[in-house]
Amino acid sequence: MNVFGVDIGGSGIKGAPVNLERGDLAEPRHKVLTPHPATPDDVAGCVQEVVSHFGWSGPVGITFPGVVTGGITRTAANVDKGWIDVDARALLGERLGLPVTVLNDADAAGVAEMTFGAGAGRKGTVFLLTFGTGIGSALFIDGTLVPNTELGHLELNGHDAEKHASTKAKEDEDLSWQHWAHRVQKYLAHVEMLFSPELFIIGGGVSRKAEKFLPLIEGVRAEIVPAQLQNNAGIVGAAMAAAAPAP
Numbered sequence: 351m352n353v354f355g356v357d358i359g360g361s362g363i364k365g366a367p368v369n370l371e372r373g374d375l376a377e378p379r380h381k382v383l384t385p386h387p388a389t390p391d392d393v394a395g396c397v398q399e400v401v402s403h404f405g406w407s408g409p410v411g412i413t414f415p416g417v418v419t420g421g422i423t424r425t426a427a428n429v430d431k432g433w434i435d436v437d438a439r440a441l442l443g444e445r446l447g448l449p450v451t452v453l454n455d456a457d458a459a460g461v462a463e464m465t466f467g468a469g470a471g472r473k474g475t476v477f478l479l480t481f482g483t484g485i486g487s488a489l490f491i492d493g494t495l496v497p498n499t500e501l502g503h504l505e506l507n508g509h510d511a512e513k514h515a516s517t518k519a520k521e522d523e524d525l526s527w528q529h530w531a532h533r534v535q536k537y538l539a540h541v542e543m544l545f546s547p548e549l550f551i552i553g554g555g556v557s558r559k560a561e562k563f564l565p566l567i568e569g570v571r572a573e574i575v576p577a578q579l580q581n582n583a584g585i586v587g588a589a590m591a592a593a594a595p596a597p
């Protein structure tokens with residue numbers, strides 16, 4: 351069965367029909383640039399453009415880079431503050447005229463990785479962490495998601511951790527891989543101190559360059575592996591959520 355997935359990110363809004371048996375895109379994805387400011391109305395227009403590019407009609411899963419409870423977007427660290435307390439499920443559902451499921455972007459990527467990627471079959475405490483514009487976190491206990499964990503906003507060295515260790519921080523401060531890996535290491539060590547996970551899965555666009563920084567990370571007990579679905583994990587996880595929407 352195919353279901354449509356859309357991933358709303360800090361730089362792009364991308365989507366495609368997803369083959370849920372294979373956990374892979376059924377067609378090459380379509381991407382539009384995220385508008386600035388990323389207001390609910392403008393982002394909804396982009397989502398509409400991505401979905402209509404495929405002439406899709408059917409359920410649509412959509413990720414959002416903030417807390418989402420019951421289809422309502424609750425925080426907006428890296429998008430327009432106008433998203434706070436918006437009924438995104440209703441807004442996007444009306445715009446598309448289709449049934450819509452909305453969930454946190456890291457949670458979506460995590461669900462996809464735990465089923466089709468680096469976390470498949472893994473028990474115990476597992477984290478998927480996405481490094482991009484912000485840091486997203488998805489926590490799994492024996493394969494079950496604990497949604498909206500928001501560990502990108504832990505305090506690290508007196509800073510919001512994502513301001514210090516996201517790939518945006520790497521770019522903005524022009525950090526070397528070595529320097530950035532050191533910050534990521536400190537961050538992982540902090541999460542490990544709090545949760546003692548067995549496994550960290552490192553996602554986000556930077557997972558494509560895992561060989562540049564994962565070998566530089568030392569002193570973390572948990573296993574650390576790159577995500578396998580890489581930048582499609584959000585789209586796949588969004589479609590999976592739409593196929594089995596939470597109440």
Ligand code: BGC
Pocket residue numbers: 414415416417425427428454455456457480483484485486487500502512
């Ligand atoms: C948001 C999270 C999101 C992460 C990655 C953070 O700033 O608070 O909800 O998962 O960025 O986009």
